Amino acid sequence: MILPDANVWFSLSTSGHASHTSTAKWLQSVASSERIFFCRLTQLSLLRLLTTSQVMGDDVMTQRSAWLSFDFLMLDPRIELHPEPEGLSIAFRNQSNRNEVSPKRWADDYLAAFANAGGLQLVTYDRALAARVQGACLLTP
Numbered sequence: 001m002i003l004p005d006a007n008v009w010f011s012l013s014t015s016g017h018a019s020h021t022s023t024a025k026w027l028q029s030v031a032s033s034e035r036i037f038f039c040r041l042t043q044l045s046l047l048r049l050l051t052t053s054q055v056m057g058d059d060v061m062t063q064r065s066a067w068l069s070f071d072f073l074m075l076d077p078r079i080e081l082h083p084e085p086e087g088l089s090i091a092f093r094n095q096s097n098r099n100e101v102s103p104k105r106w107a108d109d110y111l112a113a114f115a116n117a118g119g120l121q122l123v124t125y126d127r128a129l130a131a132r133v134q135g136a137c138l139l140t141p
Contacts, residue, residue, distance in 0.1 A: 008023055088113060088114060091116055
C-alpha cells in the first residue's frame, strides 16, 4: 500500500512537469494488485497546485478542471482516497512535537504520521522527507 506525496501526484497530473515522465514510469511499474492512496492532504494539495497561476502559468486550471484532473487519476482502479487511519492524531502529534520553529514541516510531519499509522509506504521526490520516514521510496527525476 502506497502513499505518494503531493509532488508525485502533481507531476503525474501535469505533462509539462520535469518529473512527469519518470513519475509515469514509476506508476506503470506498480503492480495491478497494489493500492495507491491519496489522503485528504495530498488531494487538497494537488487541487491547490493545479489552480495556482504562479505554479501552473498559462496552464492554470479552474476548480472544475482541477476536479476533472483528480477524477482522471481516480479512474485507475489501484488509486483510492484513504481515510485517516486509527491513531493518526497521536502519531501526528508525536511526529511534530519538537521545540523548533518550522512552519514547512507540518505537512511533511502529517504525511509521515499518516504513512506510519496506516502502514503505507510513502513515495516522494523530497530527500529530507524520505529520510524521516522508515521504508519511504525516494523517486529520482
